[in-house]
Amino acid sequence: MLLNQDFLLSALPKAKFYCSGAELAHQAAWTFYASGKEVSAFFDSRVVEQDGLFFALNGQTVDGHDFVAQSLKNGVAAIVVNRLDCLKGLEVSDRLIILVDDTTQALIDMAKAWRARLTCPVVGITGSIGKTSTKEILRSILVSAGIQAHLSSKNQNTLLSLCTNILGVKTSCQAVVLEVGIDRTGEMALKADILRPTIAIITTVSYSHIKYFGNLHNIGFEKRQIFKNLGGSGVGIIPGDLPMLDNVCYGHPTARFGFKTKNSVQARKVEVVSDENGQAFITFTLKWYGQKVPIKFNTIHRGMLNNALAASSVAYFLHVPIEALKEGLESYTAFENRFEQRKLKDFNGFVISDCYNANPESMKAAILAFDSIKTSATKIAVIGDMLELGSREVYWHRFIGKLLNKSSSVEKVVLVGDLVRYVAGMLPDEMILAKVDTWQEAEPILRMVLAKKQYFVLVKASLGIALYKLVDKLTK
Incomplete structure (x- = not known):
């Protein structure tokens, strides 16, 4: 977006604007740092870029106004706030301060206004x-x-x-x-x-x-x-x-x-x-x-x-x-944690990380694709809960268990979470390597097994099970 007076007044006509300690009149010509420059917008002070626009949003657990100082340290060009006391004692200089009633609504209004252009x-x-x-x-x-x-x-x-x-x-x-x-x-x-x-x-x-x-x-x-x-x-x-x-x-x-x-x-x-x-x-x-x-x-x-x-x-x-x-x-090559193949760091073999998210269809597709891979390595599937399935969650986890049981090449399964107990119910005992609650519990079990020979591992679960952390531990 262009950080200029014309756009700001059209997007936020009821806002008040301040620079160098003084309020800017809507009718007067403004002079402020980075005026007329193209800037990006942020609501996370940790990733704010030089000359960015920071929105101090009021979250459920975090108030963005507590991080205004950090955003200034990172070199923002302008800040959107709903109160001015968060600036007390800070060196604002010629940065533009935009005062609104609701910073989240201001973000939406500015997005709509820029989209219109x-x-x-x-x-x-x-x-x-x-x-x-x-x-x-x-x-x-x-x-x-x-x-x-x-x-x-x-x-x-x-x-x-x-x-x-x-x-x-x-x-x-x-x-x-x-x-x-x-x-x-x-x-x-x-x-x-x-x-x-x-x-x-x-x-x-x-x-x-x-x-x-x-x-x-x-x-x-x-x-x-x-x-x-x-x-x-x-x-x-x-x-x-x-x-x-x-x-x-x-x-x-x-x-x-x-x-x-x-x-x-x-x-x-x-x-x-x-x-x-x-x-x-x-x-x-x-x-x-x-x-x-x-x-x-x-x-x-x-x-x-x-x-x-x-x-x-x-x-x-x-x-x-x-x-x-x-x-x-x-x-095109695979994107992070979307059926992405990685080499095991300390062992002989590979991991396919497909653990960004999971539902019955994506789980089925991943298992079938993994099953079709021709390899001399022993295959292990690390399967975690599929979340937010409502009243059908038991049915769908049992469905995945039946699918794994019919697999022609998956020899062992590690189950992570709570709902995977229904997956376990559809598998023979000798196929289940372990059933644990968290990825941290799964890690030492996998490390012990992976040290024995060459393995090919599929890791698949909903994001909330955090199996991507397990993948990172085994590959980075």
Whole structure:
């Protein structure tokens, strides 16, 4: 965003502005540090950048006003506060101080105001599974196409991070791509009103956060609210193989991706092959609005192929040439903790870390992909609880237990958490290496086993089980 008087007054007309100890009159010309510069917005003083804009938010457990001093130390250009006493005794100098009634609302209002000034395509990505992977595959494609884009970092998809990401878009940006996550009814409508995407995509609908939505129909309805502001000029993109989304009458242009021939973007002739070194990957023919191109995709995870099709669909509406699309797809490598392969640090073997999050569909996909890997190493699956499944949690954990029991190559299982006891109930005793409550308890057990021979380990659970910490201990 541009930190200038015109934008600030239009975004926050009721705010008071101070510099060098004096209030700035709205009608007068302002002079302050970094005036007219492009700046980024932050609400975490630990990551504030030089010349950033810091919002002192009032959280449930932490008050951002207690960290104003830290933000000044880090070199912020401006600070948004709801009281001035937090500045007492601090050297503010010529930094701009913005006084508002509600700092969170100010962040939202400024995000809306800056979004209204953007003229480039704005892409919103939502879905129960695959938001981050789709975005990162699209990042690879846009880099190959030479398109200067602003994409959210890692898995930033909350209301606050959505706002700061919008404010971080530069005037020279050619495309904006942001994730939009939800876990409560009504949340998507609020975020869609802030982001107002010109292109919006739903990767899929599954049982994530079903505890708070009740059923899949409600989840699908909430996800579709990302389309609410598209009108006749925007494009909504859906997985065409999913009847819950495909059978809806939309009031805007709609594109479809998937594996069936009816989709404008589809994968044909899908095969899992290996190179001369035994490295497995997927090959497929991408049908892309009448064009066809062979793709070598560096994963064997079928779910990642769905994400590649989703990203390819967005790329079409961003006018990416097919040559750049192919290059971007083929150069993509796994993102952190999304079926990411890492070498064990102190042992002979590898870990596949897929522990950012888990629901029944992503758990099934990970286990099937892991089972399909051809290796001479002994396979161990470290499985943790799938959270927020509501009244169906017992059923789905038993389902995963049955799936593991049918596996042709997984020899041992380590179970972490509480709900995995239902997984254990579906497994023979000799298959269960251990059942523990925390990743800290699992670590010494795994270390003792991994020291014996070569192993290939899958680690999969909901984020709340923190198995990514176990992966870090074993690989970093």
